[in-house]
Amino acid sequence: MSKTTFSLGGVHPSDVKIAREKAIEVLPLPQTVYISMAQHLGAPATPCVAVGDQVKAGQVIAEPSGFISAFVHSSVSGTVKSIGARKDLSGKDMTHIEIAVEGDEWVEGVDLSDTLVTDIPQDKAAVLEKIKACGVVGLGGATFPTHVKLNPAPGSKAECLIINAAECEPYLTCDYRIMLEKTKEILVGAAIMQMVLGGCKTVIGVEDNKPEAIAAFKSAIKELGYQGMEVLPLKKKYPQGGEKQLIDAVMKRQVKSGGLPISVGAVVQNVATALAVYEAVQKNKPLVTNTMTVTGDCLPESGLHNYLFRIGMPLSYIAEYAGGIPSDAAKIISGGPMMGKAISNMDACTVKGSSSLLYLSEKTTKRQSEGSCIRCGKCADACPMGLEPFLLNRLYKVSDMDALEQNAVQDCIECGCCLYSCPAFIPLLDYIRQAKGQVMGIMRARAAAAKAAAESKTENK
């Protein structure tokens, strides 16, 4: 069988998954953790503890403050020291709860053992409630609250649950490690989501540079005897892990501009999310831990790690524990090298969606000076959304918002393929991201105005 992949664009960066053989290690607890209130897409959570309170690991410390929002739990046991503004990864102020660690006591009912629980509860509403109460969010990057995604609007039906095991970003190996070490847990998590969605087909999409994971999934499915669940090896291409790209690769369907995956009958969940769902539903364990990779081209073999971390650990603490920041690291990135964010503040703390600490040398990461566009069209060839980045860039420079909207700048997934492929080193994505933000703002304002107009009309009647 020839392997499948998404149809449009994409690039082939070298995968350099150098930390793939490193088993997951558990990080020891630091003295203090700082837990951010903005660990998910949507409105930041509202703290519900006070300074001086004693908290246990797994206890709710902040409540959602909107429909698209999530619970935040304490990742450690100890005393709440302060609640206040602290700089996040990009140096912007965000409310954090500071907790001084004392021992490691968990709230009652959390099963911390390794025993696999395969009996799946059949009450959909109860399962969704549990996922919500445990603060599970999508761990593929966007941190969208999972209970919202698993509860599609009435009238739309999920035909296929896609488990995103592509891990298409170079360097990152934390998803790969959990696929090997927690294979069955992930599958049980997938089966729970399958049940919630009404027993649709489940496809696990794995890129073919992880043959061990493919084999592990295949044998585990056989062992667990799951029906309607299959592993689909995908031809390696970035950004395979993009939601719309993965739907295209697996189902051969395209989500139209502005549409949600559910409009073509698809629900995409990351492997790490499947594991979090398993832990939440079967073990009552809220999402307070996740795995991350410490890697990079300026680290020695012994400096590469895959860690199980608790949320709220300062990055500087993790870097210190892993052996310090290498002297020739020119850039430290949180996330993959393609979509990750350069860290300018090492005092920032891990959040639910943290996936890596990546040290890159000047040679691999330094941007070249910008040249002139010769309209070679490489960016348009590389764009997985079928956009024309060179055109969008020019339209942004002259602030033509109408034309930008017509050319679908709002569909940009910010994967960085255009920037990666540009032979003139034009920072296309930097400008397009700005343009996208402005156009989305205009679109939202228009939608809000239309809604207000419709409301006043009905009121007048």
Next chain:
Amino acid sequence: MMTTTIIWTIVILSGLGLLLALVLFFIAKKFKVEEDPRIDEVEAVMPGANCGGCGFAGCRAFADAAVKAPNLDNNYCPVGGNEVMKKVAGILGYEVKEKAPQVAVVRCNGTCENRPRTNVYDGASSCKVKAALYFGDTGCQWGCLGCGDCVAACQFGALSMDPVTGLPVVDESKCTACGSCVKACPKGVIELRNKGPRGMRVFVSCVNRDKGAVARKACIASCIGCGKCVKTCSNEAITVENNLAYIDFAKCKLCKKCVEACPTGSIHAVNFPIIKKKEENNE
């Protein structure tokens, strides 16, 4: 044979031309757009920079709006200033409210010396992009980002980046106070302030709203919100809000007491004849 063809051609073409000219003449008469002739007159006295500083798309749009408006209260050309507005008022027979001439003021002290760089930014050279990505390459998240969006926005060549300080410099002789730079700055560092008598003005050259210690750590010349200036000011021109002092230029009497009182030197007094005094002292 040949001559008749030529004659017929001339006759037909001339006739056609005459006919169409008549049609056009009557249509132009019938559908004539009545336009106030004063719009043209007003446009003629405008500076013609089409900078948009008045809030309209260009000088013609401003002239149109000024003619249609009942008075000139909401229409003011910052580039032309009082002189042009007097002419406009003369054409339209309105009264004009004189406005004090203004100038763009960069309120940031974060030179490379005062505000050490904490990281290296190598993304797109645009303040807007930089501001959207993170807090900037210094410890101060409020101040100038130094990529020169304001310089690019200025249509009068009044702004330039100082390579030594990394901050934009306003050429007061060229600045027309159109406000393009104010809109272009994502950090709100630039403000339009009254030019003051002989260009003399006093202002707080900082926009840092962090608490004193945090602000000081990021930049040694930042406003720490200590309030000393408020106490020294006898005109109640200074207010401190969110750890940041602000001098109301309408109330300031240019006594410069606050300049001396400021412990960080974040209050600047410009165009005062200080330099002469210093030279005398040196002699």
